[in-house]
Amino acid sequence: MRFLRLYGTFIALHLKKLMEYRIDFLTGAVSFLINQITNIVFIGIIFSQIPDLDGYLFYEIIFIYGFSLVPKGIDHLLTDNLWKVAWFIVRKGDFDKYLTRPISPLAHVIMEFVQFDALGELLTGIVLVVVASVKLSISYTAGKIVLMIIAMLFGTLIFTSIKIACSAIAFKIKQSGSILQIFYMTSDFARYPVTIYNEIVKNIITYIIPFAFTAYYPASYILRGNDPVFCIGGTVVLSLILFGFSLIVWQKGISAYESAGS
Amino acid sequence: MIYVENVTKEFKKTVKNPGLAGSVKSLFHREYETVKAVDDISFEVPKGEILGFIGANGAGKSTTIKMLTGILTPTEGKVEINGQIPFKNRKKYVKEIGVVFGQRTQLWWDLPLLETFSVLKQIYQVDEEQFKTRMAFLNEVLELDDFIKSPVRTLSLGQRMRADLAASLIHNPKVLFLDEPTIGLDVAVKNNIRKAITQINEQEKTTIILTTHDLNDIETLCKRIVMIDKGKIMYDGALSEMKQQYGKYREVNMSLFQNEDYEQLHFEEDLKLGGDDLKVVRNKEKITVTFHSDKISVSDLLSYILNKTQVKDISVNDVNIEEIVCRMYGNGVSAS
Numbered sequence: 001m002r003f004l005r006l007y008g009t010f011i012a013l014h015l016k017k018l019m020e021y022r023i024d025f026l027t028g029a030v031s032f033l034i035n036q037i038t039n040i041v042f043i044g045i046i047f048s049q050i051p052d053l054d055g056y057l058f059y060e061i062i063f064i065y066g067f068s069l070v071p072k073g074i075d076h077l078l079t080d081n082l083w084k085v086a087w088f089i090v091r092k093g094d095f096d097k098y099l100t101r102p103i104s105p106l107a108h109v110i111m112e113f114v115q116f117d118a119l120g121e122l123l124t125g126i127v128l129v130v131v132a133s134v135k136l137s138i139s140y141t142a143g144k145i146v147l148m149i150i151a152m153l154f155g156t157l158i159f160t161s162i163k164i165a166c167s168a169i170a171f172k173i174k175q176s177g178s179i180l181q182i183f184y185m186t187s188d189f190a191r192y193p194v195t196i197y198n199e200i201v202k203n204i205i206t207y208i209i210p211f212a213f214t215a216y217y218p219a220s221y222i223l224r225g226n227d228p229v230f231c232i233g234g235t236v237v238l239s240l241i242l243f244g245f246s247l248i249v250w251q252k253g254i255s256a257y258e259s260a261g262s
Numbered sequence: 263m264i265y266v267e268n269v270t271k272e273f274k275k276t277v278k279n280p281g282l283a284g285s286v287k288s289l290f291h292r293e294y295e296t297v298k299a300v301d302d303i304s305f306e307v308p309k310g311e312i313l314g315f316i317g318a319n320g321a322g323k324s325t326t327i328k329m330l331t332g333i334l335t336p337t338e339g340k341v342e343i344n345g346q347i348p349f350k351n352r353k354k355y356v357k358e359i360g361v362v363f364g365q366r367t368q369l370w371w372d373l374p375l376l377e378t379f380s381v382l383k384q385i386y387q388v389d390e391e392q393f394k395t396r397m398a399f400l401n402e403v404l405e406l407d408d409f410i411k412s413p414v415r416t417l418s419l420g421q422r423m424r425a426d427l428a429a430s431l432i433h434n435p436k437v438l439f440l441d442e443p444t445i446g447l448d449v450a451v452k453n454n455i456r457k458a459i460t461q462i463n464e465q466e467k468t469t470i471i472l473t474t475h476d477l478n479d480i481e482t483l484c485k486r487i488v489m490i491d492k493g494k495i496m497y498d499g500a501l502s503e504m505k506q507q508y509g510k511y512r513e514v515n516m517s518l519f520q521n522e523d524y525e526q527l528h529f530e531e532d533l534k535l536g537g538d539d540l541k542v543v544r545n546k547e548k549i550t551v552t553f554h555s556d557k558i559s560v561s562d563l564l565s566y567i568l569n570k571t572q573v574k575d576i577s578v579n580d581v582n583i584e585e586i587v588c589r590m591y592g593n594g595v596s597a598s
């Protein structure tokens with residue numbers, strides 16, 4: 001409750017700041033949009049050469065792609081400050097201030113920054129899912145929609161957990177931005193059906209860095225009616241395990257924090 | 263109130279071999295070297311005291327403050343403040359302390375000061391009424407009014423420091439840690455900050471630990487000082503005592519009508535004094551003779567000088583604390 005109010009305050013302040021830095025915000029959002037359009041055009045080009053990708057039609061791929069943007073976008077919107085932790089907040093000793101305030105340093109550092117640029121990503125994702133659903137004439141039931149939303153939220157938690165764990169490595173080695181980047185980039189694999197990858201890649205993105213659960217598996221439940229216990233349940237269970245793990249890494253990290261000489 | 267017992271902090275530093283080959287090598291095999299930033303220190307601070315924590319650059323002051331505020335975990339030893347162990351019960355503990363690091367702001371760069379305070383009010387769960395009285399008080403002593411609507415990034419250093427001090431006091435902490443709160447400030451702002459510190463200490467009985475390189479801060483604010491050097495405590499006691507112990511030095515400042523007259527003065531041969539007991543420094547016209555007042559009386563020294571030379575101007579002064587501290591830093595005098 002208290003967190004929500006504080007978060008509300010931070011968001012309100014950010015909206016004000018947004019007005020102040022309008023141009024920067026617009027540039028950010030537009031650059032995301034261009035990025036997404038390029039990706040979609042790329043998928044379009046592939047499909048102009050082949051009729052289907054491992055049995056998946058163009059709009060099914062678009063659906064999975066759009067789906068993947070939603071958890072990624074929500075996480076991006078809310079927890080972008082973790083990148084700064086990984087790149088420089090720890091290294092420069094600026095983490096000190098979070099440790100002298102009476103709220104969880106993790107919550108504090110996350111709440112402190114809202115990346116509105118990510119709205120471009122999030123909106124593109126939603127539009128693509130809707131357009132693909134219409135083109136594929138997917139029949140939705142209330143249950144399906146609820147499961148889809150659950151999958152998107154817990155999928156977000158997968159992104160957030162990986163960011164927490166990777167940025168916490170900075171406490172030990174001062175800077176972990178590149179490590180975070182490598183892990184984060186593997187999420188791009190999740191935009192396509194895992195069936196197109198070899199066993200190694202498939203197992204990695206399913207069980208180790210489970211990005212496949214942020215898009216492909218839940219989407220395949222909607223598209224193909226694949227087993228919801230595995231496709232949606234897997235997202236929930238794996239995200240919770242990963243989240244617990246990331247909190248432990250974070251806590252260990254904080255006690256290794258050395259600040260910076262100044 | 264504050265107990266520090268045999269506290270040590272070591273930092274591991276990776277030893278980097280120079281050059282590309284060295285970097286590649288260190289990828290596979292890292293060599294560490296440990297640096298003892300704080301080395302087995304112990305002290306206590308009773309409630310309501312302002313303790314001055316001094317020492318040369320790199321002595322370990324900031325590292326100590328960071329352990330006391332729960333930012334760093336001590337490698338060894340025990341810290342207990344208000345009955346709590348800083349890094350263990352952190353969330354509860356930090357509610358009762360305020361922290362200012364003069365070197366870096368704890369405020370949000372883009373937020374106007376006023377909003378910064380209201381966010382902090384929420385973080386520290388200060389109720390509306392208390393917040394209002396507190397703000398009125400801080401406004402008055404720190405004169406925040408002129409810039410309270412400005413974003414932090416537009417504040418001058420002096421304004422920012424006052425803002426940081428105010429921010430650390432919003433929740434009425436029992437203990438206040440100030441790491442170089444007057445660094446880089448002009449005399450007027452320094453006075454303003456000192457006044458504020460004094461008032462807070464008197465009104466709220468706030469216990470304060472303060473580090474500084476400006477010994478005027480110490481003279482105006484602290485009765486007791488702890489001096490550390492290379493991580494070890496060199497002196498812990500009353501400022502007045504230190505002055506007495508090391509302050510038996512006095513100095514004669516003079517200038518002569520004829521500079522060549524200086525050649526007539528042979529302190530070492532004539533008075534059999536030298537080394538630490540008598541030192542002469544010449545800076546153009548100005549001659550400063552620092553001497554230990556147990557070894558030679560002021561009148562003996564003056565009559566010696568006046569006999570030998572034509573003095574244009576002469577005065578005898580106490581050695582200021584800066585000089586004393588400099589001596590201690592330099593010689594590594596240990597005292598208890």
Ligand SMILES: Nc1ncnc2c1ncn2[C@@H]1O[C@H](COP(=O)(O)OP(=O)(O)OP(=O)(O)O)[C@@H](O)[C@H]1O
Pocket residue numbers: 258259260261262273274275297298299317318319320321322323324325326
């Ligand atoms: N985060 C860190 N990692 C490694 N070494 C550190 C770190 N912080 C401080 N040190 C080392 O510990 C020693 C004490 O530093 P500290 O910052 O406590 O000194 P200080 O007394 O505050 O000095 P100053 O007056 O210059 O601020 C120095 O040798 C410094 O290099």
Ligand SMILES: [Mg+2]
Pocket residue numbers: 262323324325441
């Ligand atoms: Mg320091």
